[in-house]
Amino acid sequence: MKNKVFFLIVFVFTIFGCKNDDDVQLRTGDIKITVVTENNIIVLGAIVKILPNDIEKITNENGEVFFENLSEGTYTVMVSVPGDTINEEFVIEPGQLNLLTIIVDDVVVIEPDPLDINFLINTIYARLKDNTLFDSGGYSMYWGDIGVDIVSTNTTISSNYRGLDKFDLTPTNTIINDIWVSHYETIIEANTGIEFLESIDPISNPEIDKELLTGELRFLRALLYFNLVKLYGNPVLTTSGNNIDINNPPVFIQDTEQVYDLIVADLEYAQDNLMVSGPNNRASVSAAQALLGKVYIQMAGFPLFQADKYQKALEQFERLQGRYSLEPNYEDVFNVSNEVNNSEIIFSIDFSSDDPNEGSNYGVLWGPLGLAIEDNLLLVPSFLENYFEGPIAFPLNINDQRFNQNISTFTVQNGIATNTEDIANWRPYKFKKDVSLPVIRNGESFDFPYLRYADILLLIAEAENAINGPTPAAYNAINEVRRRAFGSIDYELTDGLTQEEFLDAILKERQLELCFEGHRKDDLIRTQRLESTINSFNINNPGDVKDFQSHEFIWPIPQIEINLNPNTVQNPGY
Structure with missing residues (x-):
């Protein structure tokens, strides 16, 4: 049996509506495109687009797509897989049968038997560095800060992010599709690892710390699903690996609350089984507590409005106090030489320029x-x-x-x-400091701060204000951040603010403190300020308006998923 690389969670549905080799008779004007890796592994779920026709299809279980009845002429075929896009030209000529093979970069294939669980976990950490996850063009850019009021995309250059910035959101958008695929590819690996650990006998495998490793995988799965539920609102929920019965394909759950329930359960398990502390680039009890607190804060606001979660968030954040503190100087938070002993970073994505595949690109775009x-x-x-x-x-x-x-x-x-x-x-x-050195693609050592204590302090202020109004505890939390920012108590927040004024002050402080770290859009969505913020931007920037509609606080479910899984429900408005 041939090896396959599966890029889509519902790959089993490719058996419906996809042509089989035996069924296809290529004619003039037809083309069969096969996508394989450098090691000749066929790729299922690659996105293949024909330009200028703008026809898009997904490779089937044989790594193939078929385009029919093309007119004579020159075309471009664009193949997209997570982290890579290949463009090749081909020509349709009279009387010519067209067969084209596209070779993409090799990817790591996790073999289910035998499974090296430590290798799999390290692979998942490595995947977090992908450009569709947490590299410079990833979460902080495509979701956090563009499309709001911090940065806008440069109209003088070609950019795939332009459509996201202007809310030209369609189910066929390449970035929206790629991000869906890369998240599920990584979630399936986490599910595979969790299933493997559930199946082993700890007495027969004393070298494997079953609970610890399961906690690590469940933390990583929670992190990825937290991204998905904020991005897509109603993502497909699966806790299975690749062992799916193609003769009886499942109907996957799409329900916001059930996704959040899984995230909460994963993080509660992680808290109970991870190490209390350790390197900030690995899952820990503290990282699980910080992430769970952030999850609760998001659940407390729009669209779920589960106000009881504010108190639950505070309980998580209070457990971090005394274990973390603000760095004395703001610049030290982002100083490469301070990454190991950083008192503020709770969890980070570590990039290393020593490995050409694991350096960051924050100096490329920023x-x-x-x-x-x-x-x-x-x-x-x-x-x-x-x-x-x-x-x-x-x-x-x-x-x-x-x-x-x-x-x-x-x-x-x-x-x-x-x-x-x-x-x-x-x-x-924010991130690239030495201007005397040239920027090198994939060539920067930099740890991206996914969870840090300043973020937690400002969320403590937000939760306390939501429950009790602007109490001394809420003021103390925001003022601790402001004292570090200004180096003085003279800039503490004005007393006597109303609850609404205090929330506005928190959001402004988060904008200044956490800019370019991927938080702004989440902040505006949960506090129901996204639309008013964009309206203000459009008034002040009439030459660069954003075409925002009220349903666009989440993205559409990608068309590739709907094509492969007819049971998938599209988000309202798309």
């Missing part, structure tokens, strides 16, 4: 004009103005130390920085 390879992101003026106590004036005199870490007010040429007073030339600058 950084000063003239240094970043792809100048994709422009700063929204109103976001910049929030760092200032009045109009932007020169010479710059800014008390908030976060500004210089987060914003490049200079351009770079030949390794030399030159200040500019044209704010249109300012750029995001």
